[in-house]
Amino acid sequence: MRCVVVLLAVMSLAGSAVLAQPKPASLYERVGRYDTIAVIADEYLKGLRADPKFARFAGRGADSLKRGRQLLKDQLCAMAGGPCSYVGRDMKTVHGGLGINAQEWHANMDYMAAALDKASIKGAEKAEFLKMVDTLKPEIAEK
């Protein structure tokens, strides 16, 4: 009987040790939270908007561009596990009809990689961030 009690106590302690494991930090935390996300989004848009290959997507007013920039920050923050809410439209609805092709998607990923470099995000975090953005390809680029 005594043995059973001891065994149960040991099992319960082991169980709490497992439960007490700290949660792994989110990608949002690991890149440096919102300030870094904002730098990534700004640098990404700077690259995209200066590229003549993307000029056909640029015909919007200053306020719409500003709104889009803010929505991009919120979306990246939310996707990376941060405390933001993305209140914009879904990616298929927003980009449907723009005819974004595979080459344009590829160039867009290069601008995202360059933006991560500018924000000094390297190694595993850089790879994870790029993978996260690339999951949007089926919703944004045309087949």
Ligand code: HEM
């Ligand atoms: C080749 C790449 C891309 C191009 C050419 C592109 C182009 C555009 C354009 C033209 C709009 C404005 C649409 C409108 O207001 O009618 C837009 C909106 C938006 N895009 Fe993209 N996009 C690209 C990739 C991405 C990626 C990778 C993301 C997310 C990581 C993204 C997130 C957004 C968001 C959040 C909006 C605003 C949504 C809203 O107004 O509700 N886009 N994009």
